[in-house]
Amino acid sequence: MYVSMKEMLWHAHENNYAVMAINCVNMEQAKAIIQSASEEHSAVIINISPRQMKAHGHPEILAPMIRNMAEKVQVPVAFNLDHGANYEDIAYAIQCGFSSVMIDASGYEFEENIKRTSIVASLAHSKGLSCEAELGHVGLANQQDNIKADLYTNVGQACEFVQRTHCDCLAVAIGTAHGSYSKGFIPTLDFERLRLLKEALEMPLALHGGSGAGDENIKKVVAYGINKINVCTDLFKYARQSMADAIAANPNIDYMDVNIAAQEAMKKFIKRYMRLIGSSGRYTFEKSNGPEFD
Template sequence: MLVTMKSILDHANKHNYAVMAINCINMEMVRGAIAAAEEEHSPIIIQMGIGQINNHAHMEDIAPIVQNIARRANVPVALNLDHGGKWEDEVRAMKLGYTNVMIDASALSYEENVSRTALVVTAAHAMGISVEAELGHVGQADAGDGRTDDMYTNVEQAVEFVQETGCDALAVAIGTAHGQYPEGYVPKLDFDRLAELKAALQMPLVLHGGSGAGEENLRRAVAGGINKVNVATDAFQVAKDAVLAKLEENPKANYMQMEMAAEAGVKAFVKDYIHVLGSNDRYTFEDKDTGSKE
């Protein structure tokens, strides 16, 4: 069933678990992720970033595919626009039926971040769509970003930000970064800051840069109050590896066989991730009124 991200994350916040938000760029990734969620009785968030949607026609093409698969699913599925920065991108996603949009103005001044986020929240809420925002800055792993305290989310400022914008979920910066870390590097997260943020905000918190963060870090982050974990780089690599493995097994494999391999690889990856985040067995079809398996 297709639902708002807020409905998924409010339950995760209340019951202390996190939901995987997987960036998908084709139907095979979407099918694999949702199938995994159904088998594990878990909610799932399907999202696409502006950098992955290289033109608006692609956004218009893939949104109905996700929505159709989600509506047939027997677990809650949200469709999220990841890292929207331009007003026109946010509006287009809302018109296309995304059930959540993220406005990322974190690289701008605090005042501009508040202004842009509040505008998107007003428009989205009027359409029954929830909004994720970001405060602090989650940078790029290959550039060494995300490792300095001045990029981290300020607790007092976060309280003010949420009050002024009315956002439904907040992406916080505590030491992770987007993309692929240098080989052998595992980020050191500021769990004390996370605890302070959760205590002060008491709302769904989001961890960007889940790829390469390490299972121990992820489990501790969920225990500390993270309710949504974004995964892109690792998911793309899993799909690629599955296709390469199929070609190694059968150099004459056709395109359909490669698609099926990618879907199966993503499905297995998502099932494992669901267990790390603790969202398995949180929902069954019979519990559709509450959205969870209590």
């Protein structure tokens, strides 16, 4: 099923679990993600950032391909623009057939963030799409933004922000960051802030920078109310290593087989993560005799 994020995230919110939002730039990743979701009976969100879609995963190619794959499975699959900052990128994603968009105006002052988010939310809703926004700022791990408490989401502001923008999901900053942390480092998260945000907002909340946060932190943020967890860096590292291992094991391996090895390795990672955050087994169905993809 090809759907927006809204219904799946409200289901996660009402049933206290989280959905993976996995960055994807090619067919092998899309197949690994959707096959994993189908086999785990889990909803899933496929993400792509503006940088990724300009550098490699061109949306006019990916969007119809992902939609075609999604319509052949019986679990909810959304295709979401991740961290859309420019109106042009967001409008193009909608034109290409994305089912959801995120507007990230978190680097602006509060009122400007509200203004930009409101415009995008209104556009998305008019097209039947969902809209995610960000308040607070999830910065970069290599700049140690995760320990800058002044970037964290303010609970009072969050209530006003949601009321005025009508966003469907809010990404909150509680101590994670994008990219890779230094070796062995596990971030300390502000769980009390997360508890207060969930209590005040009573809506789906997203955690960005999920890679490298550690299993215990991930399980705990889900227990405290996170319903969407973005995963990019960890999966990319896992896929790259699986390709390197396949080549090391067989230097004459065919290019197609390298990609298949990466696809199967990514499935193992994704399925384990789905079980960790409680999304596995949420969608039950009878086995279909309809078309499938390999």
